[in-house]
Amino acid sequence: MIRLLLAEDQGMMRGALALLLGMEHDIEVVAQVGRGDEIVDAALVARPDVALLDIELPGRSGLDAAADLRDEVPDCRVLILTTFGRPGYLRRAMEAGAAGFLVKDGPVEDLAEAVRQVLRGETVIDPALAAAALSAGPNPLTGRERDALAASVDGATIADIAASLHLSESTVRNYLSSAIGKTGTRNRMEAVRAARQQGWL
Amino acid sequence: MIRLLLAEDQGMMRGALALLLGMEHDIEVVAQVGRGDEIVDAALVARPDVALLDIELPGRSGLDAAADLRDEVPDCRVLILTTFGRPGYLRRAMEAGAAGFLVKDGPVEDLAEAVRQVLRGETVIDPALAAAALSAGPNPLTGRERDALAASVDGATIADIAASLHLSESTVRNYLSSAIGKTGTRNRMEAVRAARQQGWL
DNA sequence: ACCTGGCCGTGACAAATGTCCCGGGTGCCT
DNA sequence: AGGCACCCGGGACATTTGTCACGGCCAGGT
Numbered sequence: 001m002i003r004l005l006l007a008e009d010q011g012m013m014r015g016a017l018a019l020l021l022g023m024e025h026d027i028e029v030v031a032q033v034g035r036g037d038e039i040v041d042a043a044l045v046a047r048p049d050v051a052l053l054d055i056e057l058p059g060r061s062g063l064d065a066a067a068d069l070r071d072e073v074p075d076c077r078v079l080i081l082t083t084f085g086r087p088g089y090l091r092r093a094m095e096a097g098a099a100g101f102l103v104k105d106g107p108v109e110d111l112a113e114a115v116r117q118v119l120r121g122e123t124v125i126d127p128a129l130a131a132a133a134l135s136a137g138p139n140p141l142t143g144r145e146r147d148a149l150a151a152s153v154d155g156a157t158i159a160d161i162a163a164s165l166h167l168s169e170s171t172v173r174n175y176l177s178s179a180i181g182k183t184g185t186r187n188r189m190e191a192v193r194a195a196r197q198q199g200w201l
Numbered sequence: 202m203i204r205l206l207l208a209e210d211q212g213m214m215r216g217a218l219a220l221l222l223g224m225e226h227d228i229e230v231v232a233q234v235g236r237g238d239e240i241v242d243a244a245l246v247a248r249p250d251v252a253l254l255d256i257e258l259p260g261r262s263g264l265d266a267a268a269d270l271r272d273e274v275p276d277c278r279v280l281i282l283t284t285f286g287r288p289g290y291l292r293r294a295m296e297a298g299a300a301g302f303l304v305k306d307g308p309v310e311d312l313a314e315a316v317r318q319v320l321r322g323e324t325v326i327d328p329a330l331a332a333a334a335l336s337a338g339p340n341p342l343t344g345r346e347r348d349a350l351a352a353s354v355d356g357a358t359i360a361d362i363a364a365s366l367h368l369s370e371s372t373v374r375n376y377l378s379s380a381i382g383k384t385g386t387r388n389r390m391e392a393v394r395a396a397r398q399q400g401w402l
Numbered sequence: 403a404c405c406t407g408g409c410c411g412t413g414a415c416a417a418a419t420g421t422c423c424c425g426g427g428t429g430c431c432t
Numbered sequence: 433a434g435g436c437a438c439c440c441g442g443g444a445c446a447t448t449t450g451t452c453a454c455g456g457c458c459a460g461g462t
Contacts, residue, residue, distance in 0.1 A: 010284065015309035016217035083211065108216035142408060155390025158449070171410050177450055187418085187450075189356025189390060343438060359419070372440050378420055388420075388448085 002119055005031040005048035005076070007039050007065070009057050017052070017111070024112045036060030043073045050115050055082040055089060063092045070097040077118045081111075085126065087133035088199025100124035139200045140182045148175040149195050152188050203320055206232040206249035206277070208240050208266070210258050218253070218312070225313045237261030244274045251316050256283040256290060264293045271298040278319045282312075286327065288334035289400020301325035340401045341383045349376040350396050353389050 004021060006029055008014040018029045031046035033039055037059030043051060051069060053062035066078045079100040080093045093101050099118040102110070103126065114124045141149070144165075151161045158176075162169045176188055183194040195201050205228055209215040212235065219230045232247035234240055238260030244252060252270060254263035261269075267279045280301040281294045294302050300319040303312070304327065315325045342350070345366075352362045359377075363370045377389055384395040396402050 011306040012282075012309050012312070013214055013217070013305065016214070016221055019221060019309065020217055081213075104214065105212040108213050108220065111213070144409065154394050155386070155388050155392075157387065168411060170412060173450065174411085174452095175409095177452085180450075185356070186358065187356050191356075193355050345439065369441055371442055374420070375441080376439095378422090381420075 002027045002050060002115060003030045003046065003048045004028065004115065005033070005039070005043055005046060005051040007033045007036065007051065007057060007062060008054045008081070009034050020108060021052075021112060021115070027112060027115060034058075036062055036065050039065040040068045040072055043069060043076055047073075048076055050077050050079055050119055052079050052081055052115070055080060055084075055093075063089070063096050066093065066096040066098050079114060079118050079124070084199070085129045085132075086197065086199030087129075087136040088139055088201075090125070090129055090133040090199070091138065092199070101126070101129070103129070136198060139198070141179055141195065141200055145175050145179040145182070146195075146200065148172055149179050149188075149192055150201055152176065153192055203228045203251060203316060204231045204247065204249045205229065205316065206234070206240070206244055206247060206252040208234045208237065208252065208258060208263060209255045209282070210235050221309060222253075222313060222316070228313060228316060235259075237263055237266050240266040241269045241273055244270060244277055248274075249277055251278050251280055251320055253280050253282055253316070256281060256285075256294075264290070264297050267294065267297040267299050280315060280319050280325070285400075286330045286333075287398065287400030288330075288337040289340055289402075291326070291330055291334040291400070292339065293400065302327070302330070304330070337399060340399070342380055342396065342401055346376050346380040346383070347396075347401065349373055350380050350389075350393055351402055353377065354393055 004027055006014060006018055006021070008017065011034065014032055014034060018032055021027050022029050030048055031042040033042050036057035039051065039053065039060070053065060055062040062080060062082070066080065069076050069078055077099040078097065079102065080098050081102045081104060082089060083104045085103040090101050100114055100123060102114055102124070117124050147165055148161055151164050156164070158169050158172050162172045165172065176191070179195070180187065180191045183191045185191045185194050205222060207215060207219055207222070207230055209218065215233055215235060219233055222228050223230045231249055232243040234243050237258035240252065240254065240261070254266060256263040263281060263283070267281065270277050270279055278300040279298065280303065281299045282303045282305060283290060284305045286304040291302050301315055301324060303315055303325070318325045348366055349362055352365050357365070359370050359373050363373045366373065377392070380396070381388065381392045384392045386392045386395050
Protein backbone atom coordinates (compact mmCIF):
# COMPACT_ATOMS: atom_id res chain seq x y z
CA MET A 1 0.00 0.00 0.00
CA ILE A 2 1.32 3.44 -0.96
CA ARG A 3 0.80 5.88 1.90
CA LEU A 4 -0.15 9.31 0.51
CA LEU A 5 -0.33 12.79 2.00
CA LEU A 6 -2.54 15.29 0.18
CA ALA A 7 -2.09 19.06 0.53
CA GLU A 8 -4.57 21.21 -1.36
CA ASP A 9 -6.44 24.27 -0.20
CA GLN A 10 -9.61 24.00 -2.22
CA GLY A 11 -11.92 21.79 -0.20
CA MET A 12 -13.78 20.30 -3.11
CA MET A 13 -10.64 19.54 -5.06
CA ARG A 14 -9.02 17.99 -2.03
CA GLY A 15 -12.02 15.85 -1.29
CA ALA A 16 -12.36 14.74 -4.88
CA LEU A 17 -8.70 13.80 -5.19
CA ALA A 18 -8.78 11.94 -1.89
CA LEU A 19 -11.76 9.90 -2.97
CA LEU A 20 -10.35 9.11 -6.39
CA LEU A 21 -6.89 8.18 -5.19
CA GLY A 22 -8.36 6.23 -2.30
CA MET A 23 -10.23 4.08 -4.79
CA GLU A 24 -6.99 2.87 -6.30
CA HIS A 25 -6.27 -0.60 -4.95
CA ASP A 26 -2.66 0.21 -4.05
CA ILE A 27 -3.03 3.74 -2.64
CA GLU A 28 -4.14 4.87 0.78
CA VAL A 29 -4.62 8.55 1.66
CA VAL A 30 -3.22 8.77 5.17
CA ALA A 31 -3.35 12.54 5.62
CA GLN A 32 -5.14 15.55 4.15
CA VAL A 33 -4.25 19.14 4.89
CA GLY A 34 -5.50 22.47 3.56
CA ARG A 35 -2.62 24.68 4.66
CA GLY A 36 1.06 24.73 3.76
CA ASP A 37 2.21 25.14 7.34
CA GLU A 38 0.53 21.91 8.40
CA ILE A 39 2.33 19.70 5.90
CA VAL A 40 5.45 18.84 7.87
CA ASP A 41 3.57 18.14 11.09
CA ALA A 42 1.12 15.90 9.31
CA ALA A 43 3.93 14.06 7.54
CA LEU A 44 5.77 13.44 10.80
CA VAL A 45 2.68 11.80 12.20
CA ALA A 46 1.34 9.97 9.17
CA ARG A 47 4.68 8.94 7.64
CA PRO A 48 3.56 9.00 4.00
CA ASP A 49 5.55 7.49 1.15
CA VAL A 50 4.48 10.24 -1.22
CA ALA A 51 3.32 13.81 -0.59
CA LEU A 52 1.12 15.39 -3.24
CA LEU A 53 1.45 19.16 -2.78
CA ASP A 54 -0.27 22.13 -4.31
CA ILE A 55 1.96 25.22 -4.60
CA GLU A 56 -0.38 28.08 -3.78
CA LEU A 57 -1.34 27.30 -0.20
CA PRO A 58 -2.16 29.52 2.76
CA GLY A 59 0.47 29.66 5.46
CA ARG A 60 3.42 28.31 3.52
CA SER A 61 4.17 27.67 -0.12
CA GLY A 62 4.11 24.07 -1.25
CA LEU A 63 7.58 24.62 -2.68
CA ASP A 64 8.94 25.70 0.67
CA ALA A 65 7.18 22.79 2.30
CA ALA A 66 8.84 20.45 -0.17
CA ALA A 67 12.24 21.68 0.96
CA ASP A 68 11.19 21.21 4.58
CA LEU A 69 10.12 17.65 3.88
CA ARG A 70 13.44 16.79 2.30
CA ASP A 71 15.14 17.77 5.54
CA GLU A 72 12.68 16.45 8.07
CA VAL A 73 11.02 13.49 6.39
CA PRO A 74 13.60 12.40 3.82
CA ASP A 75 11.91 9.08 3.06
CA CYS A 76 8.91 10.93 1.68
CA ARG A 77 8.93 11.68 -2.04
CA VAL A 78 7.33 14.91 -3.14
CA LEU A 79 5.02 15.29 -6.11
CA ILE A 80 4.01 18.87 -6.93
CA LEU A 81 0.52 19.44 -8.32
CA THR A 82 -0.24 22.95 -9.46
CA THR A 83 -2.62 25.02 -11.51
CA PHE A 84 0.12 26.95 -13.29
CA GLY A 85 2.92 25.35 -15.22
CA ARG A 86 5.32 28.21 -14.69
CA PRO A 87 8.94 27.66 -15.58
CA GLY A 88 10.19 29.19 -12.34
CA TYR A 89 7.91 26.95 -10.32
CA LEU A 90 9.30 23.85 -11.97
CA ARG A 91 12.84 25.04 -11.41
CA ARG A 92 12.23 25.76 -7.77
CA ALA A 93 10.43 22.48 -7.33
CA MET A 94 13.44 20.59 -8.64
CA GLU A 95 15.79 22.60 -6.42
CA ALA A 96 13.57 21.74 -3.47
CA GLY A 97 14.04 18.08 -4.24
CA ALA A 98 10.66 17.31 -5.77
CA ALA A 99 10.39 14.04 -7.66
CA GLY A 100 7.62 15.14 -9.97
CA PHE A 101 5.65 18.10 -11.25
CA LEU A 102 2.11 17.88 -12.58
CA VAL A 103 -0.30 20.56 -13.76
CA LYS A 104 -3.97 20.42 -12.93
CA ASP A 105 -4.92 20.28 -16.56
CA GLY A 106 -4.53 16.94 -18.16
CA PRO A 107 -6.50 13.86 -17.22
CA VAL A 108 -6.98 12.61 -13.68
CA GLU A 109 -5.98 9.19 -14.84
CA ASP A 110 -2.35 10.30 -14.96
CA LEU A 111 -2.35 11.10 -11.31
CA ALA A 112 -2.29 7.67 -9.75
CA GLU A 113 0.23 6.51 -12.28
CA ALA A 114 2.47 9.48 -11.48
CA VAL A 115 2.32 8.60 -7.81
CA ARG A 116 3.50 5.06 -8.58
CA GLN A 117 6.27 6.36 -10.81
CA VAL A 118 7.78 8.67 -8.22
CA LEU A 119 7.64 5.88 -5.68
CA ARG A 120 9.68 3.72 -8.06
CA GLY A 121 12.27 6.49 -8.06
CA GLU A 122 11.37 7.89 -11.46
CA THR A 123 10.98 11.59 -12.12
CA VAL A 124 7.76 12.71 -13.78
CA ILE A 125 7.67 16.01 -15.64
CA ASP A 126 5.72 17.25 -18.63
CA PRO A 127 8.37 17.36 -21.39
CA ALA A 128 7.02 20.58 -22.91
CA LEU A 129 7.18 22.24 -19.54
CA ALA A 130 10.72 21.06 -18.95
CA ALA A 131 11.78 22.57 -22.25
CA ALA A 132 10.14 25.87 -21.39
CA ALA A 133 11.87 25.96 -18.02
CA LEU A 134 15.24 25.35 -19.56
CA SER A 135 14.82 27.89 -22.33
CA ALA A 136 13.56 30.54 -19.94
CA GLY A 137 16.78 30.65 -17.96
CA PRO A 138 17.04 31.31 -14.24
CA ASN A 139 15.44 34.10 -12.25
CA PRO A 140 17.40 37.31 -12.93
CA LEU A 141 15.85 39.27 -10.06
CA THR A 142 17.81 39.92 -6.89
CA GLY A 143 16.25 39.24 -3.53
CA ARG A 144 15.29 42.81 -2.87
CA GLU A 145 13.88 43.32 -6.34
CA ARG A 146 11.65 40.31 -5.70
CA ASP A 147 10.60 41.73 -2.35
CA ALA A 148 9.73 45.08 -3.87
CA LEU A 149 7.73 43.50 -6.66
CA ALA A 150 5.94 41.14 -4.32
CA ALA A 151 5.03 44.02 -2.02
CA SER A 152 3.65 46.03 -4.90
CA VAL A 153 0.85 43.67 -5.78
CA ASP A 154 -2.65 44.92 -5.00
CA GLY A 155 -1.82 48.54 -5.71
CA ALA A 156 0.43 49.49 -2.84
CA THR A 157 2.08 52.86 -3.36
CA ILE A 158 5.82 53.41 -3.21
CA ALA A 159 5.35 54.78 0.30
CA ASP A 160 3.51 51.60 1.35
CA ILE A 161 6.22 49.38 -0.04
CA ALA A 162 8.97 51.43 1.55
CA ALA A 163 7.22 51.18 4.90
CA SER A 164 6.60 47.45 4.66
CA LEU A 165 10.22 46.75 3.71
CA HIS A 166 11.71 49.38 6.04
CA LEU A 167 13.44 51.12 3.15
CA SER A 168 13.56 54.63 1.79
CA GLU A 169 11.23 55.52 -1.06
CA SER A 170 14.18 56.25 -3.31
CA THR A 171 15.56 52.78 -2.81
CA VAL A 172 12.26 51.18 -3.56
CA ARG A 173 11.95 53.12 -6.76
CA ASN A 174 15.40 52.05 -7.81
CA TYR A 175 14.61 48.38 -7.19
CA LEU A 176 11.34 48.62 -9.03
CA SER A 177 12.94 50.42 -11.94
CA SER A 178 15.56 47.72 -12.09
CA ALA A 179 12.95 44.98 -11.99
CA ILE A 180 10.98 46.70 -14.73
CA GLY A 181 14.11 46.80 -16.82
CA LYS A 182 14.94 43.13 -16.26
CA THR A 183 11.43 42.00 -17.11
CA GLY A 184 11.35 44.17 -20.21
CA THR A 185 8.11 45.83 -19.16
CA ARG A 186 6.82 49.38 -18.90
CA ASN A 187 5.60 49.71 -15.33
CA ARG A 188 5.10 47.97 -11.99
CA MET A 189 1.94 46.19 -12.94
CA GLU A 190 3.38 44.69 -16.08
CA ALA A 191 6.52 43.73 -14.22
CA VAL A 192 4.50 41.98 -11.51
CA ARG A 193 2.50 40.18 -14.12
CA ALA A 194 5.57 39.12 -16.06
CA ALA A 195 7.37 37.94 -12.94
CA ARG A 196 4.30 35.98 -11.85
CA GLN A 197 4.01 34.42 -15.27
CA GLN A 198 7.56 33.16 -15.05
CA GLY A 199 7.15 31.86 -11.52
CA TRP A 200 9.58 34.37 -10.08
CA LEU A 201 8.03 36.53 -7.34
CA MET B 202 -31.55 9.45 -13.96
CA ILE B 203 -30.48 13.08 -13.67
CA ARG B 204 -28.75 14.20 -16.84
CA LEU B 205 -25.87 16.53 -15.98
CA LEU B 206 -23.69 18.90 -18.00
CA LEU B 207 -20.33 19.80 -16.50
CA ALA B 208 -18.45 22.96 -17.48
CA GLU B 209 -15.06 23.45 -15.82
CA ASP B 210 -11.79 24.52 -17.37
CA GLN B 211 -9.33 22.72 -15.15
CA GLY B 212 -8.96 19.28 -16.65
CA MET B 213 -8.21 17.46 -13.45
CA MET B 214 -11.05 19.08 -11.56
CA ARG B 215 -13.43 18.36 -14.40
CA GLY B 216 -12.39 14.76 -14.60
CA ALA B 217 -12.60 14.25 -10.86
CA LEU B 218 -16.05 15.78 -10.61
CA ALA B 219 -17.30 13.77 -13.56
CA LEU B 220 -16.10 10.54 -11.99
CA LEU B 221 -17.50 11.35 -8.58
CA LEU B 222 -20.88 12.51 -9.81
CA GLY B 223 -21.07 9.63 -12.25
CA MET B 224 -20.72 7.22 -9.34
CA GLU B 225 -23.96 8.49 -7.83
CA HIS B 226 -26.69 6.01 -8.65
CA ASP B 227 -29.12 8.67 -9.88
CA ILE B 228 -26.76 10.95 -11.83
CA GLU B 229 -25.39 10.60 -15.32
CA VAL B 230 -22.83 13.03 -16.73
CA VAL B 231 -23.99 13.48 -20.32
CA ALA B 232 -21.62 16.27 -21.37
CA GLN B 233 -18.31 17.78 -20.30
CA VAL B 234 -16.88 21.01 -21.67
CA GLY B 235 -13.83 23.06 -20.81
CA ARG B 236 -14.83 26.35 -22.42
CA GLY B 237 -17.66 28.77 -21.78
CA ASP B 238 -18.55 29.17 -25.43
CA GLU B 239 -19.20 25.46 -25.84
CA ILE B 240 -21.83 25.24 -23.15
CA VAL B 241 -24.93 26.13 -25.13
CA ASP B 242 -24.03 23.91 -28.07
CA ALA B 243 -23.34 20.98 -25.80
CA ALA B 244 -26.58 21.53 -23.92
CA LEU B 245 -28.60 21.63 -27.13
CA VAL B 246 -27.22 18.24 -28.07
CA ALA B 247 -27.10 16.51 -24.70
CA ARG B 248 -30.28 17.98 -23.22
CA PRO B 249 -29.18 17.94 -19.59
CA ASP B 250 -31.53 18.44 -16.65
CA VAL B 251 -28.89 20.33 -14.70
CA ALA B 252 -25.83 22.32 -15.84
CA LEU B 253 -22.99 22.66 -13.35
CA LEU B 254 -21.02 25.73 -14.45
CA ASP B 255 -17.76 27.25 -13.32
CA ILE B 256 -17.66 31.06 -13.67
CA GLU B 257 -14.12 31.74 -14.82
CA LEU B 258 -14.00 29.97 -18.14
CA PRO B 259 -12.19 30.71 -21.38
CA GLY B 260 -14.33 31.97 -24.22
CA ARG B 261 -17.39 33.02 -22.27
CA SER B 262 -18.17 33.56 -18.62
CA GLY B 263 -20.25 30.90 -16.91
CA LEU B 264 -22.60 33.65 -15.79
CA ASP B 265 -23.20 34.77 -19.35
CA ALA B 266 -23.62 31.17 -20.38
CA ALA B 267 -26.23 30.74 -17.65
CA ALA B 268 -28.25 33.58 -19.17
CA ASP B 269 -27.89 31.99 -22.59
CA LEU B 270 -29.15 28.67 -21.27
CA ARG B 271 -32.22 30.27 -19.75
CA ASP B 272 -33.15 31.52 -23.20
CA GLU B 273 -32.14 28.60 -25.34
CA VAL B 274 -32.53 25.54 -23.11
CA PRO B 275 -35.09 26.70 -20.55
CA ASP B 276 -35.70 23.19 -19.16
CA CYS B 277 -32.13 23.05 -17.93
CA ARG B 278 -31.50 24.25 -14.37
CA VAL B 279 -28.22 26.00 -13.74
CA LEU B 280 -26.00 25.40 -10.75
CA ILE B 281 -22.99 27.72 -10.47
CA LEU B 282 -19.81 26.29 -8.97
CA THR B 283 -17.02 28.77 -8.38
CA THR B 284 -13.78 29.28 -6.55
CA PHE B 285 -14.68 32.73 -5.29
CA GLY B 286 -17.78 33.49 -3.27
CA ARG B 287 -18.00 37.07 -4.40
CA PRO B 288 -21.16 38.98 -3.65
CA GLY B 289 -21.42 40.40 -7.16
CA TYR B 290 -21.06 36.95 -8.67
CA LEU B 291 -23.93 35.62 -6.62
CA ARG B 292 -26.06 38.59 -7.56
CA ARG B 293 -25.32 38.18 -11.22
CA ALA B 294 -25.91 34.46 -11.03
CA MET B 295 -29.36 35.01 -9.61
CA GLU B 296 -30.15 37.62 -12.24
CA ALA B 297 -29.05 35.14 -14.89
CA GLY B 298 -31.60 32.69 -13.55
CA ALA B 299 -29.29 30.29 -11.74
CA ALA B 300 -30.95 27.89 -9.33
CA GLY B 301 -27.95 27.46 -7.07
CA PHE B 302 -24.54 28.82 -6.19
CA LEU B 303 -21.80 26.72 -4.63
CA VAL B 304 -18.21 27.56 -3.75
CA LYS B 305 -15.40 25.11 -4.33
CA ASP B 306 -14.52 25.01 -0.70
CA GLY B 307 -16.73 22.89 1.44
CA PRO B 308 -17.12 19.14 1.08
CA VAL B 309 -17.67 17.30 -2.19
CA GLU B 310 -20.48 15.43 -0.53
CA ASP B 311 -22.69 18.51 -0.80
CA LEU B 312 -22.40 18.55 -4.52
CA ALA B 313 -24.59 15.64 -5.52
CA GLU B 314 -27.18 16.68 -2.97
CA ALA B 315 -27.20 20.22 -4.37
CA VAL B 316 -27.82 18.83 -7.83
CA ARG B 317 -30.82 16.91 -6.55
CA GLN B 318 -32.13 19.97 -4.74
CA VAL B 319 -32.08 22.26 -7.75
CA LEU B 320 -33.79 19.58 -9.78
CA ARG B 321 -36.57 19.53 -7.20
CA GLY B 322 -36.98 23.26 -7.79
CA GLU B 323 -35.24 24.35 -4.63
CA THR B 324 -32.65 27.11 -4.56
CA VAL B 325 -29.31 26.30 -2.94
CA ILE B 326 -27.16 29.15 -1.63
CA ASP B 327 -24.73 29.43 1.24
CA PRO B 328 -26.63 31.56 3.77
CA ALA B 329 -23.54 33.53 4.83
CA LEU B 330 -22.83 34.36 1.22
CA ALA B 331 -26.39 35.46 0.62
CA ALA B 332 -26.16 37.83 3.55
CA ALA B 333 -22.90 39.27 2.27
CA ALA B 334 -24.39 39.82 -1.17
CA LEU B 335 -27.37 41.65 0.25
CA SER B 336 -25.37 43.83 2.59
CA ALA B 337 -22.89 44.76 -0.15
CA GLY B 338 -25.50 46.45 -2.30
CA PRO B 339 -25.53 46.54 -6.07
CA ASN B 340 -22.67 47.40 -8.40
CA PRO B 341 -22.26 51.21 -8.39
CA LEU B 342 -20.02 51.32 -11.46
CA THR B 343 -21.39 52.45 -14.80
CA GLY B 344 -20.78 50.38 -17.90
CA ARG B 345 -17.89 52.46 -19.12
CA GLU B 346 -16.26 52.62 -15.73
CA ARG B 347 -16.34 48.84 -15.70
CA ASP B 348 -14.86 48.71 -19.17
CA ALA B 349 -12.05 51.06 -18.24
CA LEU B 350 -11.23 49.11 -15.10
CA ALA B 351 -11.38 45.80 -16.89
CA ALA B 352 -9.07 47.08 -19.61
CA SER B 353 -6.58 48.33 -17.05
CA VAL B 354 -5.72 44.93 -15.61
CA ASP B 355 -2.23 43.68 -16.37
CA GLY B 356 -0.66 47.12 -16.37
CA ALA B 357 -2.07 48.71 -19.49
CA THR B 358 -1.32 52.42 -19.70
CA ILE B 359 -3.97 55.08 -20.17
CA ALA B 360 -3.00 55.24 -23.83
CA ASP B 361 -3.50 51.47 -24.18
CA ILE B 362 -6.91 51.63 -22.58
CA ALA B 363 -7.98 54.60 -24.66
CA ALA B 364 -6.94 52.76 -27.81
CA SER B 365 -8.68 49.52 -26.87
CA LEU B 366 -11.93 51.31 -26.02
CA HIS B 367 -11.69 53.85 -28.87
CA LEU B 368 -11.82 56.74 -26.44
CA SER B 369 -9.72 59.80 -25.73
CA GLU B 370 -7.19 59.64 -22.94
CA SER B 371 -8.97 62.37 -21.06
CA THR B 372 -12.17 60.37 -21.02
CA VAL B 373 -10.41 57.27 -19.79
CA ARG B 374 -8.82 59.18 -16.96
CA ASN B 375 -12.15 60.60 -15.95
CA TYR B 376 -13.75 57.17 -15.86
CA LEU B 377 -10.89 55.71 -13.90
CA SER B 378 -10.90 58.59 -11.47
CA SER B 379 -14.60 58.09 -10.96
CA ALA B 380 -14.18 54.35 -10.43
CA ILE B 381 -11.40 54.98 -7.94
CA GLY B 382 -13.70 57.31 -6.06
CA LYS B 383 -16.60 54.86 -6.03
CA THR B 384 -14.44 52.02 -4.79
CA GLY B 385 -12.87 54.21 -2.12
CA THR B 386 -9.36 53.35 -3.27
CA ARG B 387 -6.22 55.29 -4.09
CA ASN B 388 -5.26 54.18 -7.57
CA ARG B 389 -6.12 51.93 -10.49
CA MET B 390 -4.63 48.79 -9.07
CA GLU B 391 -6.49 49.06 -5.80
CA ALA B 392 -9.68 49.88 -7.65
CA VAL B 393 -9.29 46.84 -9.88
CA ARG B 394 -8.62 44.68 -6.89
CA ALA B 395 -11.59 46.06 -4.96
CA ALA B 396 -13.92 45.67 -7.93
CA ARG B 397 -12.72 42.10 -8.49
CA GLN B 398 -13.21 41.29 -4.85
CA GLN B 399 -16.82 42.40 -5.04
CA GLY B 400 -17.50 40.54 -8.25
CA TRP B 401 -17.99 43.73 -10.24
CA LEU B 402 -15.52 43.95 -13.15
C1' DA C 403 44.81 43.94 -3.27
C1' DC C 404 41.39 44.43 -6.64
C1' DC C 405 37.03 43.75 -8.93
C1' DT C 406 32.28 42.47 -8.97
C1' DG C 407 27.71 42.43 -7.45
C1' DG C 408 24.22 43.08 -4.27
C1' DC C 409 22.48 46.40 -0.94
C1' DC C 410 20.97 51.20 0.50
C1' DG C 411 20.61 55.87 -0.19
C1' DT C 412 20.26 60.95 -2.50
C1' DG C 413 19.00 64.33 -5.98
C1' DA C 414 17.12 65.81 -10.27
C1' DC C 415 14.29 65.23 -14.06
C1' DA C 416 10.62 63.61 -17.44
C1' DA C 417 6.58 61.07 -17.93
C1' DA C 418 2.40 59.04 -16.31
C1' DT C 419 -1.39 59.30 -13.31
C1' DG C 420 -5.23 61.21 -10.62
C1' DT C 421 -8.25 65.25 -9.56
C1' DC C 422 -11.10 68.99 -10.44
C1' DC C 423 -13.00 72.09 -13.31
C1' DC C 424 -15.68 72.83 -17.48
C1' DG C 425 -18.47 71.96 -21.76
C1' DG C 426 -21.88 69.34 -24.96
C1' DG C 427 -24.81 65.38 -26.36
C1' DT C 428 -28.27 61.65 -25.61
C1' DG C 429 -32.15 59.19 -23.61
C1' DC C 430 -35.33 58.33 -19.99
C1' DC C 431 -38.66 59.63 -16.46
C1' DT C 432 -42.03 62.83 -14.37
C1' DA D 433 -40.51 71.15 -20.28
C1' DG D 434 -37.31 70.19 -16.81
C1' DG D 435 -34.35 67.00 -14.21
C1' DC D 436 -31.26 63.30 -14.13
C1' DA D 437 -27.86 59.89 -15.30
C1' DC D 438 -24.80 58.37 -18.45
C1' DC D 439 -21.65 59.17 -22.31
C1' DC D 440 -17.65 61.81 -24.30
C1' DG D 441 -14.27 65.21 -24.30
C1' DG D 442 -10.78 69.37 -22.97
C1' DG D 443 -7.65 71.90 -19.87
C1' DA D 444 -5.07 72.83 -15.75
C1' DC D 445 -2.90 71.23 -11.88
C1' DA D 446 -0.61 68.43 -8.09
C1' DT D 447 1.01 64.04 -7.19
C1' DT D 448 3.04 59.76 -8.24
C1' DT D 449 5.97 57.03 -10.82
C1' DG D 450 9.98 55.73 -13.54
C1' DT D 451 14.79 56.88 -15.02
C1' DC D 452 19.43 58.17 -14.49
C1' DA D 453 23.67 59.49 -12.38
C1' DC D 454 25.95 59.36 -8.45
C1' DG D 455 27.58 58.13 -3.82
C1' DG D 456 28.90 54.49 0.17
C1' DC D 457 28.90 49.82 2.49
C1' DC D 458 29.84 44.94 2.60
C1' DA D 459 30.81 40.05 1.08
C1' DG D 460 32.90 36.94 -2.20
C1' DG D 461 36.08 35.57 -5.65
C1' DT D 462 40.75 36.01 -8.30
